[in-house]
Amino acid sequence: MGLDDRKLAVLRAIVEDYVSTQEPVGSKALVERHQLGVSPATVRNDMAVLEEEGYIRQPHTSAGRVPTDRGYRLFVDRLSRVKPLSPAERRAIERFLVGAVDLDDVVHRTVRLLAQLTRQVAVVQYPSLARSSVRHLELVPISTTRLMLVMIADTGRVEQRLVELPAPVPADDVIDLRRLANEKLAGARLSDTPPLVQALVEEVPAELRPAMTTLSTVLLETLVERHEERIALAGTANLTRGGLLDFQGSLRPILEALEEEVVLLKLIGETEPSTTRVLIGDENEFDNLRAASVVSTGYGPGATIVGGLGVLGPTRMDYPGTIATVRAVARYVGELLAQN
Amino acid sequence: MGLDDRKLAVLRAIVEDYVSTQEPVGSKALVERHQLGVSPATVRNDMAVLEEEGYIRQPHTSAGRVPTDRGYRLFVDRLSRVKPLSPAERRAIERFLVGAVDLDDVVHRTVRLLAQLTRQVAVVQYPSLARSSVRHLELVPISTTRLMLVMIADTGRVEQRLVELPAPVPADDVIDLRRLANEKLAGARLSDTPPLVQALVEEVPAELRPAMTTLSTVLLETLVERHEERIALAGTANLTRGGLLDFQGSLRPILEALEEEVVLLKLIGETEPSTTRVLIGDENEFDNLRAASVVSTGYGPGATIVGGLGVLGPTRMDYPGTIATVRAVARYVGELLAQN
């Protein structure tokens, strides 16, 4: 049960070596590459204990040891310090993010940057509507019975939706509708809008009532219930690094999982404020991803969180480096958003 | 040089068998599975000729034959009829596409449908801005020196961009700007706008000149020069079907290519009106995709083409079926767009 300092050092050495070489590490190689100050035989005894405790395992007898998910967990929690970023990485981040002209651009640049720096699959959630406020609502007449509803959020997101009106509405009334909607809703958090929208319908003059009812339905549907969340993905080609050793030979389940927005949102979206979350292997709730690890964190202007971002890679991953990069990118993106 | 009917029949049989079994096909198996009315020895002679002409090849001596890219080309051009869709497929298409509420929704549903039906990677280009017309321009004041420019196109696309004004502009002037811009630009094809935008700047009253100049720059940049094209992708997990036999063992180059919008646009965007284009293996201009084939076509409401869609898969692909599906989906999407 008690793991003394040396055993922990052995575990750390195993993780580091395995991550960099991708091959099971044996006792002899270990004492050669690290100054442990003891003989291979001693290390072997320590290894036996570590294995008994479930931190490492042997792929087969007469092979070296490989960390288990539990071993990585211990490593991440207690044996590693977050690596400082290299100046080159800092520069890359800054260079990549200046010159972004709109939210789409910011998100795309971010996700590519993250994929490139970590050499893994990167995922960035667009600022969540639920955590945004309404900046402006616009109603654009398309025909007498059709409106385009455009909502602009303070986070820069713009959502639009076609509205079929139950009856023709004159242009002047559209202007009234817009004014009323903006008066009530501008500045409100999206998550607080449902009651406001309800109230809106009731306060509106009788002749506008039917149109406003339809409008409110669409508003609620689009902004609150429906997909509402968007995700950007990059770096899937990085899954093929490390041959087919990672992910036990088949990318299939991983690729399938990456196509499901719901899955990705669960992975990177449910993050507590300003924590970096690390999910290792089977800690993950999705079977398809039991061979993968996810490092994610929230981002947003200032201290508020408006969305999540992170990377997905093999459990055999450089956790300290990845964590550092994910955090740094999230911080920069937050600053960028704060400027708008 | 001269390939008589039987040699063509042999080629067709080879392609069909190889596509369905994924294994090199020999002369004996061929006469068993198809009514060719001749002996294996005869088939062998025909095969020797086909090989000499470059339509098939042997992976190694004493293996069966496999079609070459050239063989597939001949097959597609002269030996196959487009398969009619099964009723189930028709139903799937209809079911999938009803209920789409906006353009994003249509595109996402389409790309997933296509991936599912063909069991390959599907690519759908959003309606190209260059082929759209301006329906409406909206200017939303964010602050006194910032506007959100929103453009709604007749194809349903909505583009937005933040505009930093050189000097504060009062709200009334914003309304004027909007009116002027809409008067000049509404209804114009996006590709025709540059001269109109130029003219616009010159006609505007002096006090609005600086603001309109900035605005026009952003307009041109956003709508004409910049990325302007969007793409949706689905079904990457299908690349892993057929083990690692397709794509000669590495998905890497394919995944890399799929991350490049430019590449995808070249593949599916440059299609002539109402033609289905088939690119086989090395006919493709990208080295990364020399092991893949692409079937693509244009779509749009009525006879006009506003964008492209298609699928990408191994050269060993069911061309007749895939072509039929791609065409059918494109037609349905066109009808859907025509309704808006």
Place this chain on the structure above:
DNA sequence: ACTGGCACTCGTTACAGTCGAGTGCCAGGA
């Protein structure tokens, strides 16, 4: 012009043997 027959090629599979990295255990020493 087609066919049956035959020798040949060569990848696949199975099996045996060797090699060596790595282990577990134990007895001896600090």
Place this chain on the structure above:
DNA sequence: TCCTGGCACTCGACTGTAACGAGTGCCAGT
């Protein structure tokens, strides 16, 4: 008590050999 050197053992990786068989090319015969 803890560490170490030594040693026997395991077992996957690799190598070489042999048998197998699918498939071919060619040729002589119809």
